[in-house]
Amino acid sequence: MNSWSARLIAAWYDGHRALALLRPLEWLYRSVVxxxxxxxxxxxxxxxxxxxxxxxxxxxxxxGTGKTPLILWxxxxxxxxxxxxxxxxxxxxxxxxxxxxxxxxxxxxAEAGDxxxxxxxxxxxxxxxxxxxSRAVRALLxxxxxxxxxxxxxxxxxxxxxxxxxxxxxxxxxxxxxxxxPAGPLREPVERLESVDALLYNGAATDxxxxxxxxxxxxxxxxxxxxxxxxxxxFPPGQALHAVAGIGNPQRFFNTLEALHWRPLVHAFxxxxxYSAAQxxxxxxxxxxxxxxxxxxxxAFAAADWWYLAVDAEPSPAFxxxxxxQLARLFPERHLxxxxxxxx
Numbered sequence: 001m002n003s004w005s006a007r008l009i010a011a012w013y014d015g016h017r018a019l020a021l022l023r024p025l026e027w028l029y030r031s032v033v034x035x036x037x038x039x040x041x042x043x044x045x046x047x048x049x050x051x052x053x054x055x056x057x058x059x060x061x062x063x064g065t066g067k068t069p070l071i072l073w074x075x076x077x078x079x080x081x082x083x084x085x086x087x088x089x090x091x092x093x094x095x096x097x098x099x100x101x102x103x104x105x106x107x108x109x110a111e112a113g114d115x116x117x118x119x120x121x122x123x124x125x126x127x128x129x130x131x132x133x134s135r136a137v138r139a140l141l142x143x144x145x146x147x148x149x150x151x152x153x154x155x156x157x158x159x160x161x162x163x164x165x166x167x168x169x170x171x172x173x174x175x176x177x178x179x180x181x182p183a184g185p186l187r188e189p190v191e192r193l194e195s196v197d198a199l200l201y202n203g204a205a206t207d208x209x210x211x212x213x214x215x216x217x218x219x220x221x222x223x224x225x226x227x228x229x230x231x232x233x234x235f236p237p238g239q240a241l242h243a244v245a246g247i248g249n250p251q252r253f254f255n256t257l258e259a260l261h262w263r264p265l266v267h268a269f270x271x272x273x274x275y276s277a278a279q280x281x282x283x284x285x286x287x288x289x290x291x292x293x294x295x296x297x298x299x300a301f302a303a304a305d306w307w308y309l310a311v312d313a314e315p316s317p318a319f320x321x322x323x324x325x326q327l328a329r330l331f332p333e334r335h336l337x338x339x340x341x342x343x344x
Contacts, residue, residue, distance in 0.1 A: 009063070012176040012177055012184050012185045013173055013176040013177070013185070015177060019177070019179070019183050019184070020183075022182045022183040023183055025182050025183070026179055026180050026181065026182065026183040029180050029181050029182070030180050033156065033180070033187070033188050033189070034189070036156070036158050037192070039158070045158075045159070046134075046159055047134075047158070047160070048137065048159060048161060049161040050137050050138075050141065050149060050160075052141070052146060052147055052148060052149060053147075053148050053149070053163040053164070053330045053331075054137065054148075054151060054160065054162045054163055054164075055148065055149070055151065055162070055163065055164045055165075055166065056151040056153075056154050056160075056162045056164070056165045056166070057070060057071055057074070057150060057151065057152060057168070058151075058154060058155025058156075058165065058168070059153065059155065059167065059168060059187065060155065060167055060175070060187055060190070060192060060193060061169065061170070061173075061175060061176065061185045061186060062181065062185045062186075062187065062248075063170070063185065063248035063249050063271075064170075064247045064248020064249040064252070064271065065168035065169060065170050065249075066168055066170075066214070067115075067168055068115050068118060068119060068152070068293065069216055069311055069312060069313035070168060070200065070214065070313045071087065071119060071152055072119060072122055072123055072312070072313065073312065073313040073314075074150055074323075075087070075119070075123045075125050076123065077323070078148055078327070079123075080337075081327065081336040081337055082336065082337065083147045083148050083331070083334075083336075084144075084145060084146045084147045084148070085125060085126075085146065085147070085148050085149075085150060086125065086126040086127065086128070086140045086141075086144075086146040086148070086149050087116075087119060087125050087127040087128075087150045087151075087152055088127070088129070088130070088136035088137050088140060088149060088150075088151050088152065088154070089113065089115065089119075089127065089128075089129050089133075089136075089152035089153070090129065090130070090131050090133070090152070090153060091103075091112065091113035091116055091129025091130065091131070092113055092115070092272055093110075093114065093272045093274075094110070094111060094112055094116070094129055095110055096111055096112065096129065097111075099129070099131070099132075099135070100130035100132075100135055100139040100140075101128065102126075102127070102140075102143065103117060103120045103127045103128070103129055104120065105117075105120050105121045105124070109296045109297040110274070110297075112129065113129055114272055114293050114294075114296050114297055115152065115293060116129050117296050118292055118293055119152075122292075126143065126144060126146065127140075128140040132159070133151055133154045133157050133159070134157075134159045134160045137149055137151075147331070148330075155167065155187070155188075155196075156187055156188060163330060164197045164326060164330075165195075165196040165198075166196070166197060166198050167198070167199050167200070168199075168200050168201075168202055169199060169200070169202065169211070170201075170202050170203065170249060170252070171201040171202055171203040171204040171213075172203055172252075173249070175190060193210075197326070198211065198212060198319070198322065199211030199212070200212050200213070200214050200315065200319065201213055202214060202215070203215060203216075203252070206316075207316050207318050207319075212315060212316050212318055212319035212322070213315070213319075214313055214314060214316060214319065215313075215314050216252075216256070216313060217312050217313075218232060218256060218260060218309055218310070218311050219310045219311060220232065220309075220310045221234050221235065221307045221308075222292075222295070222307060222308050222309075222310050223304075223306070223307055224298060224299050224306040224307065224308060225299070225302045225303065225304055225306065226304075229310070230307075232260060235260075235287070235289075237261035237262070238262070238263060239262045239263065239287070240263045240264075240265065240286050241257075241262055241263070241264055241286050241287045241288065241289050242264070242265050242267060242280075242282045242286050242287070242288045242289070243257055243264035243265065243267065243288075243289050243290070244267045244269065244280060244288060244289070244290040244291075244294055245266075245268055245269065245290065246268075246270060246271060246272065246273035246275070246293070246294050247271055247291055247293055247294075248271045250269070251268075253309075254268075256309070257289065257309075262289075264289070265282070265286070267280075267282065273294075274297060275294070275297055275298050277301040280298065280306075286305075287305045287306075288303070288305060288306045288307070289306075289307050289308065289309060290307070290308050290309075291308060291309065292308045292309070292310060292311070294308065295308035324336070
């Protein structure tokens with residue numbers, strides 16, 4: 001992460017008087033997003049309504065909030081109830097041969113994008129990338145029959161009609177100064193949260209009055225080179241290691257490692273960073289631990305002591321009950337089975 005980006009993000013969340021200079025640009029930005037939303041609500045323009053329910057999992061803030069782990073949880077949860085699930089994604093940073101592009105597990109992150117590739121490798125889900133998510137949905141439904149589409153991000157992609165909106169918020173950072181870009185981290189005014197179906201707070205200890213809690217639970221250490229899966233106890237308390245994170249909020253990953261009682265030497269990179277072996281050659285010689293999102297880009301040149309931390313989303317029981325009620329509403333003709341939702 002470059003120093004300018006880091007300083008801007010710090011100003012959004014910690015405050016800085018210089019941000020007042022960006023208020024005129026914020027006003028213009030708010031005007032644009034407000035008009036887009038008003039046109040969508042009025043049914044104006046080209047809006048695609050899919051023949052199956054569409055669930056958008058998105059952010060109102062810039063930066064990572066744990067969307068990918070939660071989408072993986074939603075995929076597994078819905079599949080366990082007999083629903084055929086597909087995912088559409090912008091495919092940020094991907095360079096496919098054409099668009100829309102069906103992501104397969106044996107593709108490269110450069111071709112498919114890091115997050116889409118991670119989701120396909122973890123779950124085998126049918127996934128199509130295209131910045132035009134409406135076109136991605138059409139292509140995915142033409143490729144195979146599906147019951148439900150999950151949109152990875154796309155809260156502000158108003159050319160796609162949706163049946164449910166879930167918004168994720170980092171419980172520790174919140175909404176920062178609650179201002180829109182570029183004077184703050186918000187993609188839309190905070191009032192937009194009043195219209196979504198549910199808020200989920202990543203890292204909250206308990207459910208809140210306005211939303212549900214979920215956490216990212218570390219599960220195991222996975223070796224990039226061999227695929228070997230080891231328990232978290234493989235690294236003893238006090239283990240020094242190099243920690244690499246190229247995600248929206250690298251500090252959350254580093255905090256997790258410290259909570260596991262390791263001693264990370266932190267190396268923060270920009271979100272969706274592309275790596276080389278030379279970039280990840282650090283001194284002193286220690287095990288290297290990264291996020292799974294980073295790992296999909298580094299397996300081709302990984303060393304023997306490179307690992308990633310496998311994590312799973314764990315939403316609160318209240319959210320699971322609420323979400324099951326929404327599935328029953330969306331699929332009234334289906335008798336969806338009840339399954340055990342207790343953490344593994």
